[in-house]
Amino acid sequence: MRLVQNMSTIAEFATPECPSNGNIKIAVIGGSGVGKTALVVRFLTRRFIGDYERNAGNLYSREVQVDGGEQVAIQVQDTPGVDLTGNGLSIPDHVTCSIQWADAVVLVYSVTDRHSFDLIGQLHQLVARAGRANVPPVILLANKADLLHMRRVDAEQGPLLAAALGCSFYEVSASEDYSQVHGAFHRLCCHMAKQQPTASMSSHTTSSGVAEKKGRSPLIPRPKSPNMQDLKRRFKQALSAKVRTVTSV
Numbered sequence: 001m002r003l004v005q006n007m008s009t010i011a012e013f014a015t016p017e018c019p020s021n022g023n024i025k026i027a028v029i030g031g032s033g034v035g036k037t038a039l040v041v042r043f044l045t046r047r048f049i050g051d052y053e054r055n056a057g058n059l060y061s062r063e064v065q066v067d068g069g070e071q072v073a074i075q076v077q078d079t080p081g082v083d084l085t086g087n088g089l090s091i092p093d094h095v096t097c098s099i100q101w102a103d104a105v106v107l108v109y110s111v112t113d114r115h116s117f118d119l120i121g122q123l124h125q126l127v128a129r130a131g132r133a134n135v136p137p138v139i140l141l142a143n144k145a146d147l148l149h150m151r152r153v154d155a156e157q158g159p160l161l162a163a164a165l166g167c168s169f170y171e172v173s174a175s176e177d178y179s180q181v182h183g184a185f186h187r188l189c190c191h192m193a194k195q196q197p198t199a200s201m202s203s204h205t206t207s208s209g210v211a212e213k214k215g216r217s218p219l220i221p222r223p224k225s226p227n228m229q230d231l232k233r234r235f236k237q238a239l240s241a242k243v244r245t246v247t248s249v
Contacts, residue, residue, distance in 0.1 A: 027098040030108035031116035032081025035143040038174040043185045057094045104137045112150040138167040146173040
């Protein structure tokens with residue numbers, strides 16, 4: 001897969017030069033602090049930014065090329081973290097709406113956070129019971145695989161859980177290995193492109209015989225997508241902080 005837009009921008013819509021056969025919507029869901037935003041940004045830009053502001057549920061859009069050279073427009077919905085309280089799961093409304101909106105779901109936990117792993121079963125039930133006719137495809141990502149000294153979830157537990165849930169599993173590191181993250185999202189995009197090449201677009205013919213495309217009404221309001229200038233600013237701030245730390249030492 002290759003990103004067809006320049007890395008300095010995030011494409012919002014298909015362009016005439018790069019026509020898209022479908023619009024695939026992916027929701028990324030998991031506990032707080034598991035690296036959901038880092039994974040999304042890593043996949044879309046190849047960059048890793050260590051520090052992020054509190055997740056407000058940004059929507060990222062991009063045109064990508066999948067197997068066979070097909071152009072596909074994807075939207076990746078980052079979501080606020082889900083937490084477990086004394087009264088059960090604390091699920092932001094945005095998460096529930098994102099599940100109903102999505103064509104596919106990526107569940108994420110951190111191998112350094114046992115609590116985030118324990119949430120996955122309940123989050124999968126939430127996806128399965130979202131009131132839709134068909135359960136969307138789900139993949140399971142175990143993030144922060146590079147932090148071996150902080151591991152709290154055994155390596156074999158992720159595949160076992162994924163097998164029980166009937167979904168694909170990938171252990172990745174957003175900070176250390178772009179290829180792992182890319183491979184997981186790429187396979188999902190290829191699968192979705194084959195299953196629903198016109199995922200969210202339908203066409204009808206006017207009286208003049210010209211086909212028109214009609215977009216499906218979104219189930220959630222479209223948040224403002226962050227631009228790459230903001231991501232670059234955060235990246236520079238993170239680098240500056242590291243330089244100041246080294247200088248002070």
